[in-house]
Amino acid sequence: MRQDKGRTILRARSSPILTMNRPHQPVRFDVIVIGAGAAGMMCAAEAGQRGRRVLIIDHATKLAEKIRISGGGRCNFTNLDVSVANYLSRNPQFCRSALARFTPGHFLERIQRHGIAWHERDHGQLFCDDSAQDIIDMLRAGCEDGHVEWAMPCEIRHITPGSDAAERFALDTSHGRFTCASLVVATGGLSIPKIGASPFGYKIAEQFGLPIVPPKPALVPLTLGPDELAIYKELAGMAFDAVAECGEGRFRENLLFTHRGLSGPVILQVSSYWQSRDYDAAPGATEGGSRIAVNLFPAEDVRAWLGERARGKTLLGNLLSDRLPKRFAHAWCDQRGWNKPINQFNGKELDAIAAALEGWTITPGGTLGYAKAEVTVGGVDTRALSSKTMEARSVPGLYFVGEVMDVTGHLGGYNFQWAWASGYAAGQAV
Template sequence: MSTSMDSPKTQRFDVIIIGAGGAGMMCAIHAAKRGRSVLLLDHAKKLGGKILISGGGRCNFTNLTAGPLNYVSKNPHFCKSALSRYPAESFIDMVRDHGIAFHEKKLGQLFCDRSAQEIVDMLKAECDQAGAQFLLDCPIQSVAAIDREGARYQIETRLGSFICESLVIATGGLSIPKIGATGWGYELAQQFGLKLVPRAAALDGFVFADEEGRSLASLAGLSIDCKITCNDRVFRENILFTHSGLSGPAALQSSLHWYPGDGITIDLLPELDCFSWFLKKKKEGSRALVRNLLAELLPSRFSDWICERHFRSELPLPQVSERALEEFCHLLKAWKLSPSGTVGYSKAEVTRGGVDTDELSSKTMESKKAPGLYFIGEVVDVTGWLGGYNFQWAWASGWAAGQVA
């Protein structure tokens, strides 16, 4: 991998891509295959840092069901073109061609059997084969529009000066700054007059304030299969109580649809009409306490906790009124919580929002205002659900720009 260039003078490439993550490398492969000279610049020392930490080190690299409905964007139609022209199957074909073993974990989510490193190695090998060059550990100092030798952009870096006809921004989102995430791509968009959609940490755990937060923290470690509703979007998976609040796949998914001030509603027993279940127990002559019966359905620590707060009766079942049971069951089916926020970019998997899709061509990802300037991957206001959808957007948008840049 090249880390220094031969000549101190300005060098010209057809395409320069800033950000050598999944989207950037995908774009580099396809632009270079078209015979374009391509340079990837990244300030990180290591290639594909986010791919390496993804999916618990096994990279959930796509989802068999990926489609426009799995994405959040101000314009939900924007992602359709790229996703339909570069679907999950296209990426799976490349993974197969490289002999990478993978499996479906659940819900269409495809993971490497061995290591996420294999995905990085595959993309790097494809870049090398197509002739794309890399310059890592290369902080960018400035970008300016020019009109010289057929070039439209000049990029000054700590390692030299470059000009190019097409400039592709693939610098990703803000999450996990410690591995190199920055807001640089957003700032560059603004420099060229492109609008941004407000950004927020998403696919992130919820935090809670004051007494609600302290009380929930006592449940840390418990996991419950449930259904969460947030702004009419329903997710059925596990939640995990943590010392800082609520995590687990269902909570992370709903954070994508959560805005400050919103509540979330949790159906703790999604498969069960629990009022009928308690009535049946009553009819059968059970003399148990409600919290002991509930412990047959939910972890006993949670049952104790929720009864202590919302069903204080210590009476045996025959002495509990149907009305009290009905009210309690209603709470179990629609338990309302009020997050005060999410954990933040130190833990979030993605950034919701970003470069406004109104500013870009959905076919090529090129800016409508600045010809030759492209935005791909997470820096764009297209954010996928948890489960391989964000990588699929990185591949598809990178591929789309790679056809034309």
């Protein structure tokens, strides 16, 4: 244990946390939360502190692993600039209400109250100074304040409709049978299966007749096709500033070459908008998959820049090396047959070079999948949920929070802010 400003924070770095004794008779709760991650613990703490009897169930042996590994171990827990524009969803206005009612400022108040030191990085991203474990400890302390009970690790075998409004749901588990009036699904998406991600939340939604927006990996590195990979794979580890666009997504950050394709923050961002040809009913998708346009000169007028140097005898690849990594500049020019002295290009050719530099078009071969994805696009269709409470419109007492829903944030703390906001909204309603 440690003391922070008069309160005790319980440490649970590696060992399983509290588990219930196996009951002989069904145990009734007001609220059962499935999933002890960011959104689940937030919801459970809010409900418990409102006087509800709450149980958290999770199949994992370690608490909140996705928080623990996030942000390089320091957890990018929110962003100073959060709006609806930072989220993707088939129902784009759904997140507005919850985000307005629980803001980054509200979460910062809790961080400061618990004595957690933090710092700001580029683009308004906020991180813990010490460890992501501080966030886990804070959430668990909130649950303890609400007298939340735990069943962990625990396998859920069946969920069935209950007998009345006080027992709407019955859960048969490896810890016995539990009933509840409100069931909150906080199981996350499919990203990072090695720490326990599964489609369990989607199956619960389908069991109760709720639609699912087909999921896909997001905030994920992209692969290149064989022809482009043969040209660029030797550049693995090289990075530079660029603007990338795909569909409605447009970002400016670093682009990184890998031995399988492209990564870096700008690629992770646009990957959420990129659609492979086999993704179901995706707006903007084409037969070969949607394309990504990369501006290699994001900070200046490239045509004017070329024009100022058009009388020189420098090879185009060497000239571009003033703004781009040399090996990339030469590979890019060689691919197009353009690596000759700049004074040998006429005006129309310089126009074409400028257009290509401002709009290098890439058609990715695919992604590195859920194993390397930070989040999941898609999930429980929010058109079937209340934007105020997160409750299913057609199933009283059934709630969904966090990544399991079709709400996906940009890179930079937005997904955690959605976890806090949606968990808070449901925790105030159950």
